[in-house]
Amino acid sequence: MSEVTVLLEAVGRSEQQASEELLPLVYDELRRLAAARIAGEAAGQTLQPTALVHEAWLRLVHEGGRKWHNREHFFRAAAQAMRRILVDKARHKSSIKCGGGQQRLNIDDLDLAATTLDDRILLVDDAMKRLEVDDPESVRIINLKFFAGLTNKEVAATLGVTERTIERQWAYARVCLFQTIQTL
Amino acid sequence: MTVARQIEEALFDAARNIADLEARRAFLDQTCHGNTALRQRLDALLASLTSANDFFNVSAPRAMLASAPAPVVKASHGAETNGSLFSDGLETRIGPYRLMQRLGEGGCGVVYMAEQEAPLRRLVALKIIRLGMDTERVVARFDLERQALALMDHPNIARVLDAGATQSGRPYFVMELVHGVRITDYCNENHLDTAGRLRLFIQVCHAIQHAHQKGLIHRDIKPSNILVTLHDGEPAPKVIDFGIAKATEGPLTDNAMLTACDQFVGTPAYMSPERAETSGLDVDTRSDIYSLGVLLYELLSGRTPFDAKQLLESGVDEIRRALRERDPAIPSTMLTTLTHTDLNLIALQRHVEAPSLISTLKGDLDWIVMKALEKDRQRRYQTANELAADVQRFLHNEPVVARPPSRVYRLQKLVRRNKVVFAAAAAVVAALLVGLGASTWLFIKERESRREAEHGRAMEAILRRQAEARERIAQAAVLVSQSHFDEADRLVDGVSFPETTSEGETVFRTLGEWAAIQSQWKRAAERLTMLQQVDHLETWDTATLDCSRCAAALLELGDTNAYDRFRRAAIQYFGGTSDPLVAERTVKNALLLPADRSVMVSLAPLAEIAANSFNKPPGPGDSWMAPWRCVSLALIDYRRGRFSDSAGWANRCIAYGEDNPPRVATARAILAMADVRLGHADDARAELALSRAMIDARFQTSLDTDGSKGFWFDWVLGRALLREAMATVEPEVKTLQTTEISAK
Numbered sequence: 013m014s015e016v017t018v019l020l021e022a023v024g025r026s027e028q029q030a031s032e033e034l035l036p037l038v039y040d041e042l043r044r045l046a047a048a049r050i051a052g053e054a055a056g057q058t059l060q061p062t063a064l065v066h067e068a069w070l071r072l073v074h075e076g077g078r079k080w081h082n083r084e085h086f087f088r089a090a091a092q093a094m095r096r097i098l099v100d101k102a103r104h105k106s107s108i109k110c111g112g113g114q115q116r117l118n119i120d121d122l123d124l125a126a127t128t129l130d131d132r133i134l135l136v137d138d139a140m141k142r143l144e145v146d147d148p149e150s151v152r153i154i155n156l157k158f159f160a161g162l163t164n165k166e167v168a169a170t171l172g173v174t175e176r177t178i179e180r181q182w183a184y185a186r187v188c189l190f191q192t193i194q195t196l
Numbered sequence: 197m198t199v200a201r202q203i204e205e206a207l208f209d210a211a212r213n214i215a216d217l218e219a220r221r222a223f224l225d226q227t228c229h230g231n232t233a234l235r236q237r238l239d240a241l242l243a244s245l246t247s248a249n250d251f252f253n254v255s256a257p258r259a260m261l262a263s264a265p266a267p268v269v270k271a272s273h274g275a276e277t278n279g280s281l282f283s284d285g286l287e288t289r290i291g292p293y294r295l296m297q298r299l300g301e302g303g304c305g306v307v308y309m310a311e312q313e314a315p316l317r318r319l320v321a322l323k324i325i326r327l328g329m330d331t332e333r334v335v336a337r338f339d340l341e342r343q344a345l346a347l348m349d350h351p352n353i354a355r356v357l358d359a360g361a362t363q364s365g366r367p368y369f370v371m372e373l374v375h376g377v378r379i380t381d382y383c384n385e386n387h388l389d390t391a392g393r394l395r396l397f398i399q400v401c402h403a404i405q406h407a408h409q410k411g412l413i414h415r416d417i418k419p420s421n422i423l424v425t426l427h428d429g430e431p432a433p434k435v436i437d438f439g440i441a442k443a444t445e446g447p448l449t450d451n452a453m454l455t456a457c458d459q460f461v462g463t464p465a466y467m468s469p470e471r472a473e474t475s476g477l478d479v480d481t482r483s484d485i486y487s488l489g490v491l492l493y494e495l496l497s498g499r500t501p502f503d504a505k506q507l508l509e510s511g512v513d514e515i516r517r518a519l520r521e522r523d524p525a526i527p528s529t530m531l532t533t534l535t536h537t538d539l540n541l542i543a544l545q546r547h548v549e550a551p552s553l554i555s556t557l558k559g560d561l562d563w564i565v566m567k568a569l570e571k572d573r574q575r576r577y578q579t580a581n582e583l584a585a586d587v588q589r590f591l592h593n594e595p596v597v598a599r600p601p602s603r604v605y606r607l608q609k610l611v612r613r614n615k616v617v618f619a620a621a622a623a624v625v626a627a628l629l630v631g632l633g634a635s636t637w638l639f640i641k642e643r644e645s646r647r648e649a650e651h652g653r654a655m656e657a658i659l660r661r662q663a664e665a666r667e668r669i670a671q672a673a674v675l676v677s678q679s680h681f682d683e684a685d686r687l688v689d690g691v692s693f694p695e696t697t698s699e700g701e702t703v704f705r706t707l708g709e710w711a712a713i714q715s716q717w718k719r720a721a722e723r724l725t726m727l728q729q730v731d732h733l734e735t736w737d738t739a740t741l742d743c744s745r746c747a748a749a750l751l752e753l754g755d756t757n758a759y760d761r762f763r764r765a766a767i768q769y770f771g772g773t774s775d776p777l778v779a780e781r782t783v784k785n786a787l788l789l790p791a792d793r794s795v796m797v798s799l800a801p802l803a804e805i806a807a808n809s810f811n812k813p814p815g816p817g818d819s820w821m822a823p824w825r826c827v828s829l830a831l832i833d834y835r836r837g838r839f840s841d842s843a844g845w846a847n848r849c850i851a852y853g854e855d856n857p858p859r860v861a862t863a864r865a866i867l868a869m870a871d872v873r874l875g876h877a878d879d880a881r882a883e884l885a886l887s888r889a890m891i892d893a894r895f896q897t898s899l900d901t902d903g904s905k906g907f908w909f910d911w912v913l914g915r916a917l918l919r920e921a922m923a924t925v926e927p928e929v930k931t932l933q934t935t936e937i938s939a940k
Contacts, residue, residue, distance in 0.1 A: 132251065147201065158252060180209040187208070187241040190248035 039093035087170045088152070091160035098159060099137045102130035139192040150185035157182050204234065208241050246365060290362050293322055293370065309373060320357060321373045323440070324366050334367040335359055338439060345439045347410045352403035354423075354436040374434045376423030380494060382431060383424075384545040390556050393495045393546075394587050396424065396433055401488060401584035403435045408481040408580060408663050414438055415479065417487035418466040419494065465504035466490045469519040469571050481580075481663055482573040488583060489568025489576070496557055497527040498542035499534075501569060520571060527565055528557040560590050563598035574697045578666045585674070597677075665691045672707075673699040681710045685719070691726075700730040705742060712749055713899040713908060720749040721758065728765065740770065740781035741907070747785045748909035751916045759789060767798050776809035777821055784828040787835050788916055796835065803832045823852035823859055830866045831917075834873075843870040858906035861890040862914040865921040872925045880925045888922070891915050 136158060144151050156167045164182065168175040207227055214220040220242075228235035288295050293310040299321065300307050310322040325334065338359040345356050358370035377385070379400070383393050400422055407414065414421075414435065421437045464472065468486035471479050494500050501524030507515050524530075531539060531554050543550040564586050570576045577583040586596045668687045675684035685707050708723035724746040731742050743766050750759040763786040770782040779802035786799055806825050814822065826849035833842035846867035854860050864887035871880035891914055899908040 149201075180205065183212060184205045184208050184241075186248045186252050187244050190244050190251055191240060193251075194244070 039096060042090065042093050043097055087156060087160060087162065087166075091155040091162075094161075095137065095155060095159040098133050102133040135193050135196065136189065138196055139189050142196075143189060143192050147185075147188060149181065150188050153178070153181050153185045154189055157185075204237065207234075208238055211238060211242055212245055249363070250365060290322065290324075290368060291358075291360055293320065295322065310370075312370075319373045321354075321371045321436075322368055323371065323437075324362060324368045335361055338367075338369070344410050344412050348407055348412065348438065350403050350406040352399050352433055352435060353407060353438060354434050356437075356439050369437075369440050371436060374423050374425060374436055376425040376434060378419040379422040379424050379433055379491070380419040383495060384498075386431075387545055387547040389547045390496060390553070390561075391591060394591055396431060397488075397492055397495055398584045398587055400433050400435065400491070401580040401587070403433070404484055404488060405580035405584070407435075407438060408484070409667070411663065412438060413479065413481055414484050414487075415471070416440070416466075417484055417491060419491065422491070464507050464515050464519070465500040465502055467519065468573070469516075470573060472516050472519045480573070481666070482576050482578065485568055485576050485578075485580060485583060486570075486573070488580060489565055492568060492587075493524075493527055493565050496561060496565065497531055498538075498545065499530060501525075524569065526562045528554050528559075528562050531557070560596045560598070563600055564590065564596060566600075567598040574695065577670075578697050578699060579663070579670050581667065582670045597673075662695060666695065666697070669697065669700045669703055672703045676703055676706045681707060685710070685723075688723075688726075695730065697730065701727065701742075704730060705745070708745060708749065709901050709908070712745070712752075712912075713901060715752075715899070717749055717753040721746070721753045721755065724749045725758070725762070728762070736770075736773070736775060736778045740778055740785070741909075743770075743785045744781065744907075744909045744913060747788055748912040748916075751788055752912060756789060763791070763795065767795065771798060771802070773802070774805060776806050776825060779803070779805040780821075780825045780828040783832050784824075784913075787828075787831050788913060789920075791835060796832075799832060803829060820856070823849045823856070823863075826852075827859060827863050827866070830863060830870070834866055834870050837873075839870045839873040843867055843874065846870060856906055856910075857890055857894070858910035858914045861887045861894075862910070862917055864890075865914065865917040868921045869924045877925075884918075884921055884925050887914075887918050891918050 136154070140151050140154060153167070156162050156170070157164075162170070164175045164178045167182075168178045171178070207224075210227075211220050211224055214223055224235060224238060228238065290310070292314045293312050295308045295310050296319075297309045298306060299309050306324050308322045308324070310320050312318050312320050342359075348355070354372040354374050356369060356371050359367065361367055376382075379396060382388075383396070388396070404414065404417070414437075416437060417435070421435060423434050423436060424431050425434060426432070466487045468479070468483040471483050490500055502518055502522070507518060510518070525533065531542070531550075534542070539550045543553045546553055548556070564583070567575070567586075568577055568583055577586065582597075586598055589596045668691055672684040672687045675681075675687065684703065688703060688707065704723050704727035708720050708727055711717075711720035711723060724742070727742055728746055731739050743762075746762060747759065750762055766782055767786055770778050773779055773782070783799050783802050783806065786795060791799075806829055809825065810822070826845045830842045830845035830849065833839075833845060846863045849863040850860060850867070864883045868880045868883035868887065871877075871883060891911065894905075894911050895915070899911070901908065
């Protein structure tokens with residue numbers, strides 16, 4: 013039995029702990045996959061994040077030949093991992109662009125249409141940290157939707173609720189986060 | 197999750213699903229009653245709904261991982277663009293369309309090649325409009341034209357298939373995919389000679405004509421919207437972007453104008469003067485004719501009439517002023533001002549030597565281009581077909597319609613600056629809208645959106661009728677010029693609301709006279725009344741003579757009511773004049789039948805102008821104008837009951853001599869009437885006999901349009917006054933004699 017499956021089995025015991033422990037593993041796996049993809053595929057081609065996360069899930073979870081039903085914690089971890097990867101990348105890129113100094117983004121100065129994705133990722137990450145305290149539910153949804161790129165259906169299946177609920181929560185989370193971004 | 201948080205989320209969800217803002221507000225009023233904090237919070241959340249959706253439009257990783265260096269693709273429009281589709285945060289799928297490749301970036305947005313998957317699989321061009329436009333309005337305006345666009349079916353027009361809004365709220369348009377290069381580039385790269393260019397241009401005109409007949413104006417004709425593709429080895433132009441300028445444009449306020457110059461329209465060099473005006477509402481198909489003129493200018497000479505860069509640098513007001521007032525150099529002259537290198541390059545692109553290019557353009561082509569570029573749209577070619585036909589005539593070495601402006605016309609242009617014309621055109625449109633009926637308007641008032649729709653359709657119907665009238669008149673003008681009056685008359689029969697154009701004037705005048713000299717007075721009256729409606733471009737001289745024509749026909753027809761309406765309109769139109777010639781003729785034209793007090797009062801100032809002119813030293817042409825002035829003054833004094841003054845003016849007229857027989861006959865008829873009132877019955881009879889002899893002699897033979905022995909209408913007006921004189925002098929034989937004269 014691999015380390016991952018052990019950890020996933022432990023999920024039932026302590027959710028928080030399991031997710032935390034799972035994270036580095038998922039993170040490494042996702043990074044590896046993403047790097048392989050980018051190197052292997054023709055330049056300019058898109059990589060579906062959902063595909064990436066799913067592939068990581070298949071690799072990690074099915075290693076032991078056992079089928080795991082509790083996907084929630086995996087996706088949570090995967091989303092968290094994707095978030096880290098993306099934020100790191102964005103930070104790295106923006107530090108190159110801005111000559112090393114970290115530049116504070118101000119939403120008022122930005123035409124939203126003109127913000128690059130990197131900008132958005134950093135803004136979202138910052139705002140999520142702030143929102144975490146008051147509204148962890150929204151942050152959880154944003155992780156799954158924005159960073160892991162899951163569809164409403166997938167999130168609903170993962171969390172065991174209806175799609176309609178996710179649609180509602182995602183809509184609410186978006187405006188809350190956007191409001192938070194505006195106050196950054 | 198706290199209960200408060202749950203409630204907030206639930207209320208937010210319910211509210212955001214109420215599309216009608218009024219209803220949404222009512223819902224919130226009710227549910228948040230007393231809880232101001234919650235209400236404020238919800239209002240804030242709802243307010244950022246759209247922005248938030250935009251912001252989260254793409255999920256991060258997909259785009260992030262795709263942002264690796266991308267290959268550069270060669271776009272259809274020849275522009276090198278970055279091949280990454282999604283760098284601007286767009287979804288890859290829009291409705292049933294899958295974006296495949298970025299083709300280019302135009303003024304108002306980005307164009308993609310896309311694959312439509314349903315209901316049929318095909319490649320299309322999808323144009324996504326820049327952010328910053330009111331998407332709903334754009335799409336609504338497009339919807340207004342959707343039906344007309346669907347009616348458009350022409351091999352040289354790229355079909356516009358669909359429009360909608362992307363998830364992020366930008367409007368997009370879907371068009372037939374055209375692989376081509378802009379027409380100017382095609383011509384230059386292939387060293388097309390002038391004839392080759394003209395043949396392509398004619399095809400463009402025909403495409404535009406087709407659209408105009410469907411009630412559609414392009415509004416943004418320029419080389420980048422006319423792509424040339426090869427069809428069986430033959431170049432075929434395709435006009436793209438139909439309906440898009442209309443949907444995306446607002447009134448050209450200064451700000452919008454800046455945007456327009458900066459990015460949206462791309463260049464003001466192709467913009468018609470009336471389109472550049474702030475109001476921007478009064479644009480019709482002839483605005484496209486102007487743009488076609490600019491295109492022709494550029495195809496022939498390699499330059500636009502106004503330098504695009506220079507225009508842009510000069511600022512908004514200056515652009516408007518230039519378009520309105522500055523006369524561009526005629527193409528052949530412009531070429532001579534270029535440097536040797538520039539000129540040789542342009543000639544080389546046309547496969548000729550520079551001197552030969554200049555001499556080809558000089559003359560007919562110069563005037564064709566300049567006629568299309570007239571500032572006053574009523575002097576332009578009225579239809580794209582007409583323009584194409586003139587170009588065709590040039591290619592066939594036939595005489596063209598376009599003419600260099602006469603000296604008189606240029607002078608007039610300086611003096612008049614079109615004020616009357618624009619007022620008249622606006623009045624016609626207003627009358628048409630009122631004509632739609634009050635009930636329609638009340639209904640329209642109910643809803644803003646509906647009003648816009650109805651208004652759009654009404655305008656479309658008007659445009660269509662105008663286009664049709666214009667087309668018929670244009671064809672009639674050709675027939676008239678070839679003396680096919682019967683056919684021409686059939687064409688204009690039933691044309692309603694013609695616009696003021698010089699072609700229209702010629703057509704109605706010619707056909708009116710044609711009917712008149714055959715004594716078909718009903719038809720003559722109809723055509724000449726129509727002439728009155730459109731007669732705003734001619735010199736005052738011609739316009740007042742046209743009034744005499746109309747008056748003559750109405751009197752012969754015996755329609756006194758129509759004559760009364762006519763004279764009141766004429767007094768209103770010419771009443772403000774200070775020109776003795778106009779004053780004199782208006783007095784005469786208005787007093788051919790006895791008039792009531794209001795007419796007499798309004799004519800008094802005109803009579804004064806005519807009389808006072810005798811106190812000034814005679815000007816050029818006074819030798820023939822002065823005697824006519826005496827006729828009018830004799831007539832008005834007779835109508836006023838100042839019989840001895842009247843006789844004085846009549847005698848003064850007769851003293852000038854007999855060079856113009858109808859004038860003398862008219863003066864004698866008036867003199868006869870004045871004499872009888874003064875109690876000089878014998879003198880009256882003598883004058884009457886002299887007058888009658890001249891008029892009888894003239895009407896022995898049929899009328900003609902040859903004015904050398906006096907105009908036909910002057911004879912007809914003289915005869916009308918003679919009849920009145922006979923009834924006045926010899927009341928007892930009135931009936932008999934009038935019948936006699938009419939029989940002849």
